[in-house]
Amino acid sequence: METNIGKKIWAIAEGYIPAWSNGPAPEFTSHEAACILNAGDKEAHIQLTIYFADRQPAGPYTLTVGAKRTLHLRFNNLEHPERIPLGLSYSSVFISDVPVVIQHTRLDSRQEANALLSTIAYSE
Amino acid sequence: METNIGKKIWAIAEGYIPAWSNGPAPEFTSHEAACILNAGDKEAHIQLTIYFADRQPAGPYTLTVGAKRTLHLRFNNLEHPERIPLGLSYSSVFISDVPVVIQHTRLDSRQEANALLSTIAYSE
Amino acid sequence: METNIGKKIWAIAEGYIPAWSNGPAPEFTSHEAACILNAGDKEAHIQLTIYFADRQPAGPYTLTVGAKRTLHLRFNNLEHPERIPLGLSYSSVFISDVPVVIQHTRLDSRQEANALLSTIAYSE
Amino acid sequence: METNIGKKIWAIAEGYIPAWSNGPAPEFTSHEAACILNAGDKEAHIQLTIYFADRQPAGPYTLTVGAKRTLHLRFNNLEHPERIPLGLSYSSVFISDVPVVIQHTRLDSRQEANALLSTIAYSE
Numbered sequence: 001m002e003t004n005i006g007k008k009i010w011a012i013a014e015g016y017i018p019a020w021s022n023g024p025a026p027e028f029t030s031h032e033a034a035c036i037l038n039a040g041d042k043e044a045h046i047q048l049t050i051y052f053a054d055r056q057p058a059g060p061y062t063l064t065v066g067a068k069r070t071l072h073l074r075f076n077n078l079e080h081p082e083r084i085p086l087g088l089s090y091s092s093v094f095i096s097d098v099p100v101v102i103q104h105t106r107l108d109s110r111q112e113a114n115a116l117l118s119t120i121a122y123s124e
Numbered sequence: 125m126e127t128n129i130g131k132k133i134w135a136i137a138e139g140y141i142p143a144w145s146n147g148p149a150p151e152f153t154s155h156e157a158a159c160i161l162n163a164g165d166k167e168a169h170i171q172l173t174i175y176f177a178d179r180q181p182a183g184p185y186t187l188t189v190g191a192k193r194t195l196h197l198r199f200n201n202l203e204h205p206e207r208i209p210l211g212l213s214y215s216s217v218f219i220s221d222v223p224v225v226i227q228h229t230r231l232d233s234r235q236e237a238n239a240l241l242s243t244i245a246y247s248e
Numbered sequence: 249m250e251t252n253i254g255k256k257i258w259a260i261a262e263g264y265i266p267a268w269s270n271g272p273a274p275e276f277t278s279h280e281a282a283c284i285l286n287a288g289d290k291e292a293h294i295q296l297t298i299y300f301a302d303r304q305p306a307g308p309y310t311l312t313v314g315a316k317r318t319l320h321l322r323f324n325n326l327e328h329p330e331r332i333p334l335g336l337s338y339s340s341v342f343i344s345d346v347p348v349v350i351q352h353t354r355l356d357s358r359q360e361a362n363a364l365l366s367t368i369a370y371s372e
Numbered sequence: 373m374e375t376n377i378g379k380k381i382w383a384i385a386e387g388y389i390p391a392w393s394n395g396p397a398p399e400f401t402s403h404e405a406a407c408i409l410n411a412g413d414k415e416a417h418i419q420l421t422i423y424f425a426d427r428q429p430a431g432p433y434t435l436t437v438g439a440k441r442t443l444h445l446r447f448n449n450l451e452h453p454e455r456i457p458l459g460l461s462y463s464s465v466f467i468s469d470v471p472v473v474i475q476h477t478r479l480d481s482r483q484e485a486n487a488l489l490s491t492i493a494y495s496e
Contacts, residue, residue, distance in 0.1 A: 005383050005465060005496065011129050013194065013227035014159040014242055019151075023483070027391075027459070035386040037423055037463035051161055051194045070385065070423045070463035087151070091161035091194035091225070093129060101463070101494045103385035103476075104227075106240065111147070113237035113361045113485035116478065118386055119244050120491050122225045124129065135253050137318065137351035138283040138366055143275075175285055175318045211275070215285035215318035215349070217253060228351075230364065235271070237361035237485045243368050246349045248253065259377050261442065261475035262407040262490055267399075299409055299442045335399070339409035339442035339473070341377060352475075354488065359395070361485035367492050370473045372377065 005039045006099035007123035014104065014119075015050070015090035017076055021109045028109045032075045034092065034121070037101040038065040044098045050084060051091040058082050065100065094121075129163045130223035131247035138228065138243075139174070139214035141200055145233045152233045155198045158216065158245070161225040162189040168222045174199075174208060175215040182206050189224065218245075253287045254347035255371035262352065262367075263298070263338035265324055269357045276357045279322045282340065282369070285349040286313040292346045298323075298332060299339040306330050313348065342369075377411045378471035379495035386476065386491075387422070387462035389448055393481045400481045404447045406464065406493070409473040410437040416470045422456060423463040430454050437472065466493075 018030035038044040043066055049059040061078055065071045075084050075092070084090060094102055105118040142154035162168040167190055173183040185202055189195045199208050199216075208214060218226055229242040266278035286292040291314055297307040309326055313319045323332050323340075332338060342350055353366040390402035410416040420433040433450055437443045447456050447464070456462060466474055477490040 005381060006494070009129060011161055011163065011225040013161040013225045013244075014157075014196070014229050015194075016196075027482075033386075035461070035463065037383055037385040037465075039383065039421075039423060039463075039465050049163075051163060051192060053194055053196070057192050068423060068429050070387070070425055070461060072386070072388075072425070072461040089159070089194060089196040091159065091163075093161075093163050101383045101385045103491065103494075104242070105386050105489065106242075107487075108238070108240060110151075111237045113483045114480070114487050115231075115238050115240040115363075116480060116487040116489040117229065117240040117242035118476070118478075118489035118491050119227065119242050119367065120385075120494050122130070122227075122244050122247070123494070133253060135285055135287065135349040137285040137349045137368075138281075138320070138353050139318075140320075173287075175287060175316060177318055177320070181316050213283070213318060213320040215283065215287075217285075217287050228366070230366075232362070232364060234275075235361045239355075239362050239364040239487075241353065241364040241366035243351065243366050243491065246254070246351075246368050246371070257377060259409055259411065259473040261409040261473045261492075262405075262444070262477050263442070264444075297411075299411060299440060301442055301444070305440050337407070337442060337444040339407065339411075341409075341411050352490070354490075356486070356488060358399075359485045363479075363486050363488040365477065365488040365490035367475065367490050370378070370475075370492050370495070 004099050006101040008096045010094040010102040010121045010123050012092045012104045012121045017086045018108045018110045019087035030109045032106045034073045035103045036065050036071045041067045042098050044096050044100050046096045049093045128223050130225040132220045134218040134226040134245045134247050136216045136228045136245045141210045142232045142234045143211035147233050154233045155200045156230045158197045159227045160189050160195045165191045166222050168220050168224050170218050170220045173217045252347050254349040256344045258342040258350040258369045258371050260340045260352045260369045265334045266356045266358045267335035278357045279324045280354045282321045283351045284313050284319045289315045290346050292344050292348050294342050294344045297341045376471050378473040380468045382466040382474040382493045382495050384464045384476045384493045389458045390480045390482045391459035402481045404478045406445045407475045408437050408443045413439045414470050416468050416472050418468045421465045
């Protein structure tokens with residue numbers, strides 16, 4: 001059972017990359033992450049689409065997560081087909097070809113003391 | 125499949141808009157948000173009801189989220205039929221005519237360093 | 249449908265009331281809360297049991313949430329049958345006679361800048 | 373019903389133990405915890421596996437949670453078969469022989485003001 005943990009469709013409705021940071025990079029760089037666990041024994045191929053308030057979606061971005069590996073993807077680092085603007089609201093949908101588990105986390109270091117949030121993403 | 129992600133009924137049991145703020149508006153204005161993703165290809169029409177500790181519910185508030193769009197709704201900004209008082213506990217229920225995904229987030233900047241919380245809402 | 253939102257059994261595995269506070273009470277008193285939404289039209293009667301690391305469970309505590317009302321219960325305020333010690337790890341289980349929705353929140357103000365966490369509870 | 377609350381398989385996709393701390397130990401030691409509630413009347417035996425970005429998984433770690441008890445496990449404290457490195461991304465999977473409920477929490481005290489995150493883990 002352990003090799004099939006998770007779901008193939010995930011969504012994160014919240015999305016916002018704070019526009020500046022305090023503290024040493026990369027640990028304290030304000031960022032938003034999708035932590036993706038592939039506990040199975042087949043490589044996961046994931047299509048990521050980003051939704052905005054007032055324009056067409058961006059993507060798909062293509063991600064690969066090795067078998068029995070985790071990927072802590074920083075949305076800040078996505079480059080192709082386009083970068084996600086800082087300080088702008090977005091949402092994300094992940095479609096994987098094998099079951100994975102996705103959790104959403106933000107570190108906001110715009111002020112001297114960082115703030116954190118995290119939640120399991122929505123799956124079906 | 126991608127166009128039908130989500131559920132039509134969502135609830136957020138926690139609700140509280142901090143009564144004051146530190147830092148530049150609107151980024152650091154204390155707020156509570158419902159991030160609503162409509163990944164489908166039909167516009168979403170949502171009825172929002174607010175529940176309180178000791179009075180009748182407020183609403184319905186009517187929201188629209190475009191097809192393939194996200195709405196990061198700040199409860200602070202709701203005006204009709206009535207504003208939500210600051211510093212008061214509430215809960216919220218969303219009824220949509222098409223599937224959506226909803227996540228709850230608060231930024232509390234009452235102190236110099238802001239604090240964040242977030243969770244996927246309850247769906248059925 | 250709106251009047252039957254939720255589940256009757258909920259659990260919160262995390263539990264910890266920080267032992268001290270900074271800032272004006274009661275807003276900034278370190279606390280842990282179970283936010284309970286009863287969106288239905290019947291009063292909810294809830295039995296709450298608290299589990300510890302190395303002693304028998306405490307409770308049941310009895311809670312009532314009015315029809316179409318929310319209760320933001322601070323665990324700090326529970327008194328009968330016994331108070332929950334500060335600074336000690338616990339978990340909680342809620343059994344309701346009608347469907348409710350429960351979310352877990354902590355405000356930790358032991359340091360000058362408060363920290364927040366929140367998550368939907370586990371339901372079945 | 374109350375004695376069978378939970379699931380046997382849980383996953384936490386996010387994992388990261390901050391590498392340093394501010395404030396008195398152990399309360400303010402930066403840590404990551406899996407809060408495990410065993411509300412049932414049989415002892416729970418759990419196998420924990422840790423997944424990394426670029427090496428084979430670690431474990432299994434074996435955990436025991438008494439009947440009607442909670443265990444707030446700090447990942448920092450795991451020693452056998454190996455310690456989890458600080459400042460490194462990981463994920464975790466828990467397989468229990470009886471139903472349990474698991475919630476994920478981090479306290480990050482690398483800066484003067486601590487930050488918190490928490491979420492219900494993923495279950496199936």
